[in-house]
Amino acid sequence: MNKYMEKTFGEIGEASELFYKTLHAIIRGHINWKNTIDQMLFIGVNSVSLAILCGFFTGMVLALQTGETFRSVFNEPIYVGLAVGYSMVLELGPVLTSIVVTGRAGAAMTAEIGTMKVTEQIDALYTLGTEPVEYICVPRFIAFMVVLPFLVVFSNCAGIFGGLIVSLYKLSIPFSKYWEEIKQMGLSDLFHGLLKTLVFALIIASISCYNGLVTEGGAEGVGKATTKAVVTAMVLILTTDFFMSSLLISMGIG
Amino acid sequence: MGIEIRDLSKSFNGKEVLKGLNLDIHDGEVLTVIGGSGQGKSVLFKHVLGIFKPDGGSIIIDGVDISKLNDAELLKIQSKFGMLFQSAALFDSLNVYENVAFGLRHLTSMNEIAIKRRVTEVLAMVSMQGNELLSVSSLSGGMKKRVALARALATSPKYLLYDEPTTGLDPLLAESINDLILDLNKQTKISSVVVTHDMHSAFKVSHRIAFLHDGLIQEIGTVGEIKNTKLESLRNFINAGNIE
Numbered sequence: 036m037n038k039y040m041e042k043t044f045g046e047i048g049e050a051s052e053l054f055y056k057t058l059h060a061i062i063r064g065h066i067n068w069k070n071t072i073d074q075m076l077f078i079g080v081n082s083v084s085l086a087i088l089c090g091f092f093t094g095m096v097l098a099l100q101t102g103e104t105f106r107s108v109f110n111e112p113i114y115v116g117l118a119v120g121y122s123m124v125l126e127l128g129p130v131l132t133s134i135v136v137t138g139r140a141g142a143a144m145t146a147e148i149g150t151m152k153v154t155e156q157i158d159a160l161y162t163l164g165t166e167p168v169e170y171i172c173v174p175r176f177i178a179f180m181v182v183l184p185f186l187v188v189f190s191n192c193a194g195i196f197g198g199l200i201v202s203l204y205k206l207s208i209p210f211s212k213y214w215e216e217i218k219q220m221g222l223s224d225l226f227h228g229l230l231k232t233l234v235f236a237l238i239i240a241s242i243s244c245y246n247g248l249v250t251e252g253g254a255e256g257v258g259k260a261t262t263k264a265v266v267t268a269m270v271l272i273l274t275t276d277f278f279m280s281s282l283l284i285s286m287g288i289g
Numbered sequence: 290m291g292i293e294i295r296d297l298s299k300s301f302n303g304k305e306v307l308k309g310l311n312l313d314i315h316d317g318e319v320l321t322v323i324g325g326s327g328q329g330k331s332v333l334f335k336h337v338l339g340i341f342k343p344d345g346g347s348i349i350i351d352g353v354d355i356s357k358l359n360d361a362e363l364l365k366i367q368s369k370f371g372m373l374f375q376s377a378a379l380f381d382s383l384n385v386y387e388n389v390a391f392g393l394r395h396l397t398s399m400n401e402i403a404i405k406r407r408v409t410e411v412l413a414m415v416s417m418q419g420n421e422l423l424s425v426s427s428l429s430g431g432m433k434k435r436v437a438l439a440r441a442l443a444t445s446p447k448y449l450l451y452d453e454p455t456t457g458l459d460p461l462l463a464e465s466i467n468d469l470i471l472d473l474n475k476q477t478k479i480s481s482v483v484v485t486h487d488m489h490s491a492f493k494v495s496h497r498i499a500f501l502h503d504g505l506i507q508e509i510g511t512v513g514e515i516k517n518t519k520l521e522s523l524r525n526f527i528n529a530g531n532i533e
Contacts, residue, residue, distance in 0.1 A: 056360075155378035158340050162441070164368045164396035166360060 050245040054237075057172040057244075065169045066177065074178035078140040079185070085139055086132045086186040087193040093127050094119055094194030098201035102208070112206040116216025119198030124220060125289055128191040129228045130276050133235035136183060137268045141243040144175060145264040148247025149257040157248065172244045179236040187232045227289025231279045235272050242268040291315045291480065292337060292448065296346035298504075299332060306332050308504030309346065314448075314482055319474050321483040321491040324501035325526065330484040331375070333501065334450055337482070338370055339363045351447075368396050371441030371479075372450040377433035379425045385412070385436050386421035392444040411439040415469060431462040438469065449473070451483040455490045463490065470494045488527055492516070500526070 060066075097119045102112035148171055151157050160167045195217060202208040246264035250256050283289055292314040299307040306329040314320050324330050335341040336348055339355045347354045355366050371392075379388050389408045393399050399407065412418045415435040420428075428436065434454065441449060451470065455463035467490050474481055474494075485491055491498055492512050499509040500523045508520050518524055 150381075154376050155374040156380055158335065158338070159372065159374060159378040159380075161338060161340055161364070161367045162370045162372045162446075163392035163444075164364065165391075166364060 046245075046249075049249070050241055053168065053172065053245050053248065054241050056168045057176050057241075060166070060169045060173050061177065065166075065173065067170060067174055070170065070174035071177050074174045075182050077143075078136065078178050078182045081143070082132075082136045082139045082182075082186055083189060085135050086190040089131050089135050090123065090128060090190030090193035091197040093131060093190075094123055094197030094199075095201045097122055097127070097194070098198035099205060102202065102206040106206075112202075112208060114216065115198065115202050115206060115208055116213040117219065119202075120195060120217045120220050121224065123191045123194035123198075124224050124228045126228075126276070126280075128187045128194060129232045129235060130272060132187045132190040133183065133232065133239065133272050134269055136179075136186060137239050137243075137265055137272065140179075141239045141268055142261050142265050144243040145247040145250075145261045146257055148244060149250030149260045152248060152250045153253055153256060167248070171248070172240070175244055176237070176240040179240040180233060183236040183239070184229050184232050187228060191228070223287075224289045227280075227283050230283060230288070231276060234275060234279055238271045238275060239268050242271065290351040292482075293349040294333075294337070294346070295349070297333070297336060297343050297348065298345040299329070299336065299341065299343055305504060307336075307343075310501070310505055312499060312506050312509070314480060316480050317474075317478045318496040319470065319481040319483065319494050321485060321495040321498045322501050322506075323484075323486060323488065323491050323498060323526065325486060328501050329504060330501055331452055334372070334452055334482070334484060337450065338372065339367055368444070369447040370450060371444065371446035371448070373434065373438050373441050373452065373454055375453040375456060377430075377437040379428075379433055379437055379440070381425050384421070384425070385417070385423050385428070388425065388436060389440045389443050392440060396444050407443055408439075411443045412436075414442065414473075415439045416465075431458050434458065434462075434466065435469075438466075442473065445477070447480065449479045449481045451481065451485075453485055453487075454483060455485065455487045463487070466490075467493045486526075502526075 098115050101118040102115045105114060106112045157167050157171070160170055199210070199213055202213045203210060242264050246260045246267070250260040294310060294312040297307050297310040298305065310333065322330050322333065332341065336343055337350075339358070343356055347356055349355075350366055350369070353366060355363060358366065380391065383391065386408055389411060390404050393404045393407055408421065409418060412421065415438050417432065417435050417439060420432070425433065454466050454470065458466065470481060470483065471494055473479060483491070483494060495512055497509060497511055498515040499506045500515070500520070501507070502522050508515065508518055508523055515523070516527070
């Protein structure tokens with residue numbers, strides 16, 4: 036037990052150090068823009084269709100379940116727009132998109148960095164005048180921070196649109212009523228979701244890069260590191276979501 | 290001024306790999322470190338490069354103890370090294386040209402024309418000219434090693450480290466790598482440290498040979514001195530390599 040705790044705290048310490056070094060490099064402006072743009076395209080292009088698809092069906096099922104539940108209680112499907120809008124923008128858009136991106140881009144990043152580690156490419160960077168944190172982590176941190184909020188906005192829009200389709204054709208709710216309810220959301224609600232998204236982006240980037248950089252033991256090690264990164268990031272996203280939501284609500288944001 | 294390693298010790302998961310190792314590497318020489326697998330030869334290299342932090346002792350490069358440097362200062366020292374990694378360690382995402390140009394872009398202020406000229410020059414030195422646009426995945430093991438050597442040479446480092454340069458190569462290719470190490474030392478006077486358990490290679494390229502065993506340098510000397518050693522573990526090691 037003691038050894039397990041020691042190992043866990045050791046990893047938290049190393050990951051925190053990596054996080055600090057990365058932020059320090061960003062603040063000093065040590066940014067490889069070519070790599071950063073490549074990473075933005077990698078995350079964005081690979082995940083945008085998944086994020087939209089995920090959001091669209093989540094919006095549809097939210098509308099369907101809310102509508103049918105309220106119909107059975109109140110005899111009519113009320114507040115479907117409100118339920119879909121708030122659920123997507125405050126919670127499901129940021130959380131589900133982050134989880135999808137973790138599985139798609141985060142896993143690929145850990146596997147790529149892990150392979151670089153076990154094939155000594157990371158060590159080679161040192162002899163070529165390049166700090167691995169600046170070459171590997173900084174572009175990925177910035178890319179996640181910039182791209183993930185866009186993906187969340189796309190997912191939110193797709194979810195609201197999916198809810199609209201079900202509302203119109205399944206629940207017979209007029210467009211004007213659905214839209215009126217969606218418009219009740221304010222900017223602070225969007226801000227609430229996006230603030231959480233930025234924290235999730237930092238979690239995915241930190242966990243993916245850290246697990247990649249500490250990979251050991253060849254192909255098996257890369258597989259283990261990738262699995263660990265995905266599981267850790269998902270659990271952290273879900274737990275952080277609760278605490279962030281509590282904090283933001285207590286601050287009157289969203 | 291060369292490299293001085295003093296009382297270097299390092300453990301991994303409680304296992305002591307280096308136990309107070311001492312070694313000097315002089316300017317302009319080819320020093321080969323021989324020893325069995327798992328004796329800590331690659332660990333020694335990674336300490337010299339500053340990738341591993343020692344548990345004890347010091348590594349002094351050109352008068353500077355690198356164990357006391359911060360990341361930025363260390364990066365300057367690391368830039369003095371070129372290294373041929375055992376696995377070549379070429380960047381998969383870049384082609385041959387971009388791999389060789391990588392260090393030039395990060396360590397020098399050369400413009401693109403000068404970079405192109407230098408890349409062509411070093412690729413010619415390792416007989417890989419004309420392959421600039423090939424992807425790394427399309428290269429054979431020997432080609433990868435030669436491109437990696439070109440990449441290590443491109444920035445004209447003061448020290449060149451070779452980690453198992455002939456491992457996994459056919460005898461002719463291994464011989465050509467040995468010739469390259471010798472030629473480079475003659476042409477450029479780069480100090481070279483070779484880590485290998487290929488005794489033929491060690492005897493061919495070295496000015497001096499150091500025998501690493503049980504975490505310490507057990508013997509060091511010229512090729513002749515090592516061939517006539519009285520140390521039993523070294524004699525066994527040499528004989529196992531089928532060398533006269």
